[in-house]
Amino acid sequence: VPAALLDGGLRQRESIFVHPVRVADDVVGTFRSERGDNAGYCAAILGVVSAFVALEIVRSASHDDILNSRKRKHFEVLGKDDQATSGGAVRFGFQIRKYCQIIFIRHEQGSAQNQSLFLQRTLQQALKAATIRNQLSFYTDEGVFLLFCAATEEALRTNLASIGDQAVAEGWCCGASLIQSAPHPYPEGAAQAVEAAHLMSMRHRAGILMHSETGIDRLLRNQSAADILEFADQILAPFENEANGDALLRTLEIYIESGKSASKAAASLGIHINTLYQRLQRAQLLMGKDI
Numbered sequence: 001v002p003a004a005l006l007d008g009g010l011r012q013r014e015s016i017f018v019h020p021v022r023v024a025d026d027v028v029g030t031f032r033s034e035r036g037d038n039a040g041y042c043a044a045i046l047g048v049v050s051a052f053v054a055l056e057i058v059r060s061a062s063h064d065d066i067l068n069s070r071k072r073k074h075f076e077v078l079g080k081d082d083q084a085t086s087g088g089a090v091r092f093g094f095q096i097r098k099y100c101q102i103i104f105i106r107h108e109q110g111s112a113q114n115q116s117l118f119l120q121r122t123l124q125q126a127l128k129a130a131t132i133r134n135q136l137s138f139y140t141d142e143g144v145f146l147l148f149c150a151a152t153e154e155a156l157r158t159n160l161a162s163i164g165d166q167a168v169a170e171g172w173c174c175g176a177s178l179i180q181s182a183p184h185p186y187p188e189g190a191a192q193a194v195e196a197a198h199l200m201s202m203r204h205r206a207g208i209l210m211h212s213e214t215g216i217d218r219l220l221r222n223q224s225a226a227d228i229l230e231f232a233d234q235i236l237a238p239f240e241n242e243a244n245g246d247a248l249l250r251t252l253e254i255y256i257e258s259g260k261s262a263s264k265a266a267a268s269l270g271i272h273i274n275t276l277y278q279r280l281q282r283a284q285l286l287m288g289k290d291i
Contacts, residue, residue, distance in 0.1 A: 019046040097149035104193035107143040129166035164208040174208035
C-alpha cells in the first residue's frame with residue numbers, strides 16, 4: 001500500500017482495509033473492505049468514496065442547521081404568541097397537547113471536535129429513545145432542547161424514563177422541567193431544564209434530573225466545599241463505628257437514587273425488602289434524621 005494512502009488514514013487489519021470518514025477532523029464513520037490482489041486500487045477507491053460521503057454529510061449538516069434555526073424560532077414564538085399555541089396548529093410535526101415537559105441535554109465543552117455534528121447526533125439519539133413522537137426539538141451551543149406534549153402526564157413520565165436510560169448509556173447530563181399544563185411559559189420550563197442539567201453535571205454522573213428533585217443541590221450550590229464536607233462528616237460520622245456501616249450507607253444511597261422506592265432499591269441491592277426497611281431504620285436512628 002503506498003505510504004501516501006497510509007498517511008491519509010487507511011489502515012490494514014489482517015485481511016481488510018479500514019478507511020475513516022472524517023469531517024473537520026472528527027471521525028464520523030468508517031469503510032471496510034477485504035484486501036484483494038490490487039491493494040493500491042482498493043485503497044484509492046475507499047479514499048474517494050469516503051471523501052464524497054464526507055461532502056454529503058457537510059451538505060446535510062448545513063441543511064439541518066437551517067431547519068434547526070427555524071425550529072428554535074418557532075419555540076421562541078410559542079412562549080410569546082398565543083395564536084401559535086391555540087387552535088391545534090401543527091408545525092414541524094408538533095402540536096400543543098394537554099401536558100408538556102422540556103428536557104435539556106447539556107453539551108459538555110470539549111466532548112467533540114465538531115460541535116454541530118455532535119449536537120445533531122445527540123438529538124437524533126434522544127429522539128430515537130423517546131416514546132413520544134409529538135415533539136419540537138432543536139440545539140444551541142449550550143446543548144439540545146426537546147419539548148414534548150402529550151395527552152397524559154403518565155405518557156410524559158414514561159418518555160422521561162426512556163430518555164433517562166439513554167442518557168446513562170451515552171454519558172449525558174440531562175435536566176427536565178416540571179410537567180405543566182399546556183400552554184405555559186415555555187422559556188421558564190427551558191430554564192428549569194437547563195438548571196437541572198447543570199446541577200446533574202455537578203454530581204459528576206450521567207443521567208437525567210428533574211427540576212423538582214434539585215432542592216438539595218440548589219441549597220448547597222452557594223456553600224463552600226469545606227462547609228459541605230463538614231456537614232456531611234457530622235451526619236455520617238456515626239456510621240464509622242457501626243459494624244455494617246458500609247452496607248447501611250450503600251443501602252441509603254441506592255434507596256435515594258431509586259426515588260425512595262423500596263421495591264426498586266431492594267431489587268438493586270439483591271436483598272429482601274424487609275432487610276431494606278431494617279437497614280433504613282438503623283440508618284435513620286444513627287443520623288437522627290427522617291429519611
